[in-house]
Amino acid sequence: MPHITSSKTQPTYDVIVVGSGAGGGQTAYTLTMEGAKVLMLEAGRNYDPVKETPMFQTNAQAPLRGASTPDKPFGFHDSTVDGGWQVPGEPYTSASSDPAQKFWWWRARMLGGRTNHWGRISLRNGPYDFKPYSRDGLGMDWPLSYEDLAPYYDKTEMLVGIYGTNTGLENTPDSPDGCLLPPPKMRAGELLAQHRAKKLGIPVTHIHRAVLSVKQDADKLPAKIHPKNVKAQRVLAQAMRERQACFWATPCGRGCSIKANYQSTTVHLPPALATGNLDILTDAMVRAVIVDDSGKATGVSYIDRKTKQEYTVKARVVVLAASSAESVRILLNSKSPRFPNGLANSSGLVGKYIMDTVGARLGGQIPALENLPVHNEDGAGGAHVYVPWWLYKEQHAGKLGFARGYHIEFESGRRMPGMGATGGVESLTGGNYGKQFKEDARRYYGSFMGFAGRGEMIPNDDSFCELDPTVKDKWGIPVLRFHWKWSEHETRQAAHMQKTFVEIIESMGGKAGKPDATGAQAIEPGGKIIHEVGGTIMGADPKKSVTNQWCQTWDVKNLFVTDGGAFCSNADKNPTLTIMALAWRSTDYMLEEMRKGNL
Amino acid sequence: MDRRSAIKWMLTAAASVAVMDRAAMAAEGTATAGVGYGTDPDLVKVYKPGDVWPLTFNATQRRSATALCDVIIPADDKSPAASKVGVPDFVDEWISAPYPGHDADKKTVLEGLAWIDAEAQKRFSNDFADLVLKQKSAICDDICSYGKAKPEFKQAAQFFRKFRDLTAGGFYSTPEGMKDIGYVGNVAITTYEGPTPEALKHLGLA
Numbered sequence: 001m002p003h004i005t006s007s008k009t010q011p012t013y014d015v016i017v018v019g020s021g022a023g024g025g026q027t028a029y030t031l032t033m034e035g036a037k038v039l040m041l042e043a044g045r046n047y048d049p050v051k052e053t054p055m056f057q058t059n060a061q062a063p064l065r066g067a068s069t070p071d072k073p074f075g076f077h078d079s080t081v082d083g084g085w086q087v088p089g090e091p092y093t094s095a096s097s098d099p100a101q102k103f104w105w106w107r108a109r110m111l112g113g114r115t116n117h118w119g120r121i122s123l124r125n126g127p128y129d130f131k132p133y134s135r136d137g138l139g140m141d142w143p144l145s146y147e148d149l150a151p152y153y154d155k156t157e158m159l160v161g162i163y164g165t166n167t168g169l170e171n172t173p174d175s176p177d178g179c180l181l182p183p184p185k186m187r188a189g190e191l192l193a194q195h196r197a198k199k200l201g202i203p204v205t206h207i208h209r210a211v212l213s214v215k216q217d218a219d220k221l222p223a224k225i226h227p228k229n230v231k232a233q234r235v236l237a238q239a240m241r242e243r244q245a246c247f248w249a250t251p252c253g254r255g256c257s258i259k260a261n262y263q264s265t266t267v268h269l270p271p272a273l274a275t276g277n278l279d280i281l282t283d284a285m286v287r288a289v290i291v292d293d294s295g296k297a298t299g300v301s302y303i304d305r306k307t308k309q310e311y312t313v314k315a316r317v318v319v320l321a322a323s324s325a326e327s328v329r330i331l332l333n334s335k336s337p338r339f340p341n342g343l344a345n346s347s348g349l350v351g352k353y354i355m356d357t358v359g360a361r362l363g364g365q366i367p368a369l370e371n372l373p374v375h376n377e378d379g380a381g382g383a384h385v386y387v388p389w390w391l392y393k394e395q396h397a398g399k400l401g402f403a404r405g406y407h408i409e410f411e412s413g414r415r416m417p418g419m420g421a422t423g424g425v426e427s428l429t430g431g432n433y434g435k436q437f438k439e440d441a442r443r444y445y446g447s448f449m450g451f452a453g454r455g456e457m458i459p460n461d462d463s464f465c466e467l468d469p470t471v472k473d474k475w476g477i478p479v480l481r482f483h484w485k486w487s488e489h490e491t492r493q494a495a496h497m498q499k500t501f502v503e504i505i506e507s508m509g510g511k512a513g514k515p516d517a518t519g520a521q522a523i524e525p526g527g528k529i530i531h532e533v534g535g536t537i538m539g540a541d542p543k544k545s546v547t548n549q550w551c552q553t554w555d556v557k558n559l560f561v562t563d564g565g566a567f568c569s570n571a572d573k574n575p576t577l578t579i580m581a582l583a584w585r586s587t588d589y590m591l592e593e594m595r596k597g598n599l
Numbered sequence: 600m601d602r603r604s605a606i607k608w609m610l611t612a613a614a615s616v617a618v619m620d621r622a623a624m625a626a627e628g629t630a631t632a633g634v635g636y637g638t639d640p641d642l643v644k645v646y647k648p649g650d651v652w653p654l655t656f657n658a659t660q661r662r663s664a665t666a667l668c669d670v671i672i673p674a675d676d677k678s679p680a681a682s683k684v685g686v687p688d689f690v691d692e693w694i695s696a697p698y699p700g701h702d703a704d705k706k707t708v709l710e711g712l713a714w715i716d717a718e719a720q721k722r723f724s725n726d727f728a729d730l731v732l733k734q735k736s737a738i739c740d741d742i743c744s745y746g747k748a749k750p751e752f753k754q755a756a757q758f759f760r761k762f763r764d765l766t767a768g769g770f771y772s773t774p775e776g777m778k779d780i781g782y783v784g785n786v787a788i789t790t791y792e793g794p795t796p797e798a799l800k801h802l803g804l805a
Contacts, residue, residue: 045639051643052642052643053642053643054642054643056785057642057643057645058772058773058774058777058785059772060689060769060772060773060774061645061646062646063635063636063640063646063650063651063692063696064692064693064696064698065689065768065769065772066772067768069635069636069696069698070635070698070699071635071636071637071638071640071698072636072638072640076636076640076642077642079642081638081639082638082639083638084638087638088638184791184793185791185792185793186793187793187794188794188798188799188802191793191794191799191802191804192802192804195804246791247787247788247789248787248788248790248791249784249785249786249787249788250785254642368801368802368803369802371801372798372801372802373795373797373798373801374781374783375783375794375795375797375798376783376784376786376788377784377794378784378785378791379791380791414781414782414783414784415782415784416772416777416782416784416785417768417771417772417776417777417780417782418768418772419764419768419772420768421767421768421771421772421776421780422763422764422767422768422771423764423767423768425767426744426745426746426760426763430744430746430747431743431744431745431746431747431756431760432743432744433670433671433739433743433759433763434670434671434672434673434736435673435675437671437672437763437767438672438673438675438677438678438779441767441771441779441780442677442779442780442781445780445781445782446781
């Protein structure tokens with residue numbers, strides 16, 4: 001079973017998975033390894049990172065030196081295909097014209113979705129993060145605990161390959177031996193920050209990222225990941241052997257032709273295809289889930305983007321993993337006389353409590369980094385260090401004025417020069433040209449650092465999406481309309497980030513940019529950090545949630561949502577690792593229910 | 600732009616965030632597909648100016664731009680002059696691009712190049728490209744610093760800053776420019792060793 005076209009689909013499948021990113025990839029992987037017959041539908045085109053990734057291409061080889069454009073918002077060589085905050089012909093709308101109340105919705109239209117370009121930061125949620133309501137009375141508790149998910153974090157880390165280190169810090173879980181790969185050494189600016197910030201009580205430590213710092217142990221890991229499943233072990237061992245260790249060049253956002261980092265297209269899908277149990281149909285834009293008279297899902301309808309024809313495919317179980325908001329859209333568009341408000345929506349909560357990560361940044365110039373002896377700082381194509389949230393006790397004692405924490409990511413290093421190579425040097429030199437300008441360019445190159453806060457947002461009643469009553473996309477499918485509002489917990493958190501960044505920069509002897517004391521200016525728009533979660537939140541009460549702890553919808557038992565939609569809080573930890581672990585746990589339950597004949 | 604906001608801007612530009620924001624916001628509600636390179640270009644291919652959209656400079660503009668590029672980045676013992684590595688073509692590509700913001704840069708650059716030739720005629724009765732370096736410098740000294748420029752040169756100083764950013768971005772992204780500025784990455788290596796002992800010593804962390 002392979003990549004197919006609409007005319008080659010089977011009459012029925014065990015499971016249809018809508019979406020091919022972190023959630024869909026993990027779901028299809030787990031199902032096919034256990035023998036289930038799966039059809040994966042992807043709205044975008046087929047994509048092969050081995051052939052299509054621009055490894056080693058320089059900015060001078062790209063139009064506009066690789067600078068961002070509306071066609072490629074993260075720069076020319078970013079892996080994203082047909083995506084961005086705007087997708088031509090596939091609009092979304094905002095209920096408010098106020099920029100502060102707009103949600104920026106990032107989509108990709110390619111196999112593997114957003115996993116091809118993501119930052120690869122892979123942090124476990126901690127015990128507090130699953131029980132935030134119990135801890136401070138805000139938001140909602142998850143209907144599962146850290147201990148419930150921990151075994152799946154272990155397996156996910158071993159499967160995808162994550163470098164990092166255990167810190168023993170509060171609410172920052174350690175991984176068991178054998179899960180993490182060794183972290184790369186810190187870069188010059190990162191080391192300096194670690195040294196200086198220590199005096200401020202701010203811990204700079206190795207970040208966790210989904211990059212193979214060394215090759216995976218293909219002899220041992222498969223048996224740990226798939227005990228008692230000899231075929232799965234064999235298939236996975238082969239897939240692991242085809243992945244190479246990082247060779248410390250080329251930014252991860254371009255994708256990776258040697259499969260050294262995690263993207264669904266290099267890690268989840270090749271072994272899933274190798275089982276012979278997976279059909280992948282790309283260019284399939286799902287419109288709705290189909291239900292029978294008893295209210296059970298029987299399949300989905302989709303539009304073939306190439307022929308513009310509509311088709312129906314059938315399965316025992318339907319899984320939505322189309323991205324949180326896209327899955328919401330499919331559910332709301334799945335209207336029938338029995339479900340006039342959309343499917344799985346008896347609670348009225350489909351589309352409610354969407355969240356992003358709180359983001360704010362500040363830069364500074366660090367004289368100690370000027371004229372640094374020349375050396376290669378490419379490293380792992382992304383972050384090496386971060387600051388985990390370090391003020392749990394002060395916060396819990398009510399001393400901070402906002403309820404949830406953030407971590408800090410760093411931008412530093414002597415990166416491949418592009419259009420920003422000398423931008424603004426005039427501010428340091430007074431403005432010159434000629435040989436002096438060339439000397440100044442050498443002096444200041446690599447002496448700038450940026451600090452980006454990534455914080456927890458508390459779900460609120462004012463941040464949700466619904467169907468726009470009039471606007472449809474080019475396929476005739478009603479689009480989403482977003483409502484958005486940050487609360488003071490988020491803006492005050494952003495203000496605290498700004499203050500902290502100034503302290504770190506000044507501790508390094510640097511000059512910080514102008515901070516925003518209120519946080520309202522510094523905070524990025526909703527959706528900008530691309531950590532879109534919620535909208536089909538899980539819970540213990542069918543009246544107050546859309547799914548149970550297994551990502552199974554309360555209303556339709558053979559319908560699951562395994563993207564970030566089930567998140568009922570959004571810890572500062574980047575969501576992708578948790579999406580995968582949660583999808584794996586959900587899929588194990590799904591398989592068990594299928595074996596028992598309950599699905 | 601004051602020093603602090605300039606630093607903020609520079610950092611942001613270095614991370615391509617501000618540019619990205621502008622591009623993304625400008626994209627709202629506008630169809631861009633089919634105008635530029637589109638949302639699914641071949642990423643592995645090597646492009647050169649003029650491959651995707653037509654260029655703008657006429658012979659006079661190209662000559663002036665070339666001369667100004669080389670005043671900003673002349674040859675020295677570390678690297679060649681900007682024009683020797685195709686920077687004027689890149690500036691032309693940039694101002695000719697069908698994306699938001701580039702039309703404003705086109706206006707700035709074309710009017711600036713016309714101004715600098717007119718100024719050269721006024722002061723030295725010659726085109727800018729035909730001046731000797733001392734004469735070129737006399738003009739550039741008046742416009743190379745926006746903060747210090749006299750009121751009558753403010754607009755030209757704005758042009759100069761834009762042109763310098765484009766020249767530098769174009770230059771330092773070439774192999775010669777990367778080598779000059781001290782970028783030695785983009786090569787496959789077996790282990791990542793972190794900062795060299797010399798770099799650690801420089802930081803006081805050895």
